[in-house]
Amino acid sequence: MTVVGKFLPLLGWVLAGVLMAEPASCESWVDLNVGSELQRPNEQTVVDQTALVRLNTRYSAPVGITLNAHYGLAHRVRLVDEPGTGIAAAQSTGADLRLWDLPTELWRSDGDTWVIEQNLDTLHGVFYWGAQEFTVGRQPISLGVSRQFSPLDVVVPQRIGAQERSYRPGVDAVRWRNPLGLTGELDVGWVFGQDNLLFARATQQWGTVSAEFTALTLNQAQWIVGLSTQTFAGDWGLWQESAWLHDDVLSGARITLGADRSVWSDVYVVAEYHYNDVGDAENMTSDFFQKGLVTLGKQHYVALNASATPSPLVNLNLGLLHNIQDADTLLLGNVGRSLGNNTQVDATIEVPLAKQDSGTEFAQIPLRLAVLWSTVF
Template identity: 40%
Template structure:
């Protein structure tokens, strides 16, 4: 660990301890988690045994996050979330990681300045740090202004949102509850009881300027979004949601354009969704997503699209159908199951979670992910692997994790 990183960590933790003991107008809480994960990697048909990925691996994780919010006065708030995470690969079969590296994207960086992410990298142990929130928020008569590292997400869709291009969430068994922070200046301006205007600038190695309008007319909620990434990738979106009896309904559509044809050209994305609660405690969400920017054929060419290679668009294909179901099994047990079908190639991704409340803000979670899809293939000895099914490159995962908040 460098001296700079060591002193940064000490100062952050010391600030939390002093604030929690000395200041009555400071909220400080800690998130701790520990878990283990077993992975089974897809094997490549036609590839020699010496070049195959490892068949399996077992990882252990331990993480903690300090959360601090300081209310210096009625109209000012200062927040900071700092986390440390340790991961160790306990065991792994022999194999190469060339396939995974070939499919990795180089996501956009929306942080102006950041800490060194890796503190320790001593195989098989890695320790990383993340300053995920660091902001000042002023509550003014003309709206709220926030400067610094904060989460920013757009859209109404539950799985794939056509306008959510700032670090879009990955597909999970449950809706994500924590978004990564980006460096931004944001102004949230109320224009009425049910109307607001959201203006902002995200800055870093990559940048975004955006404007979002939100209003409610009768039973319809409307959301219009316009944004530009690096002044080259542009998104115009419109979404609505309403209720029809016991059904919740929503739609989103977006036009995407780029000033550089080599970056994937222009496109159109749309999502239609519905949710309903059956038998008092069974909650079901269904969505269809269309993505005209999706790749046809070999997904190994995904990095040819600027939208995908920078992580602005997460699904690789064109047509998706997602279904998620959750149910409370008892006051202490919660279960969820989900599946996403890539209708373009026929692959299915199954996800599931089982959560047990342990009391005192502690939970024990069991999750799994498994793909029913064609694995990558090598046509001849000199060719590179072809990813014919998007989900075919996903490793199967089983994870157990304990977490607590205090």
């Protein structure tokens, strides 16, 4: 048993004693999502019906402790099936940053057309000691400031073209945050599983400029140091995020430059350029790629995005990701309409503008159409 595992029962008894000693408040809610999805991988057509139920609870004690838990059950049924398109088993990619986990797959039908999965995505406690904040357990962690191409957001980074940027999978970690003056913060964390990641982040603001310095290491083998800054000029928001990567095999820089602003009163536009010095086919066997610290395989990228609210109930979003070297492009679109309090329907499309046998990066992403109904209660 690991050292962490030996102390988990003791921690549980301590928490139980503290929480029972003081009156507390507890809130619970359920996220429900039901939808259908059409994909065209390798010139085949598959249609899935999906449903997800996520149970959420937050328990707050007056002594300065908050406990959070999110548990999800998901099922997927393949409605249109072609030879060789059975539902693949859920697999984690990149670094393993969970010390323990529940079995992902609960049940699978004969023929692989129906699968039920589970995910304990969040289970952590937040402890407050004066201005300090300690978070222990399974929690989402995001770093960096870039919108689409972040050299520093490497703890289970978002997939290419992800439109739902707010969701982050949980990892097992211990994290400490402490204010630095009135506008700064020191943030230190240890993320552990089969792989171990240590990070330290310091933020500070001077006038209209905010800066964030980040250093991290995975397994004390891969190292990343970076600096992010944000400011504005007139109506434009501006940011840059630069990182230097190094291990015994590979060294190089990754840089993102970005800008955003509102135009025509109700349209918000975002643009980013990303330079990936380590983007080369010869580097794909490096642990930077194999462990998910770098997800882009080429050197020059552009992202453009525009969102609008033509009415209080309707949201529109159009995006484009472009690989300058290959002229490889991925188009993204989303239309969302509110159906009432906490209920919405969304239609999403992802269109790669390249043949799947071309070998280009975005061509590996299948054409995808999805409709999703979601509510919270």
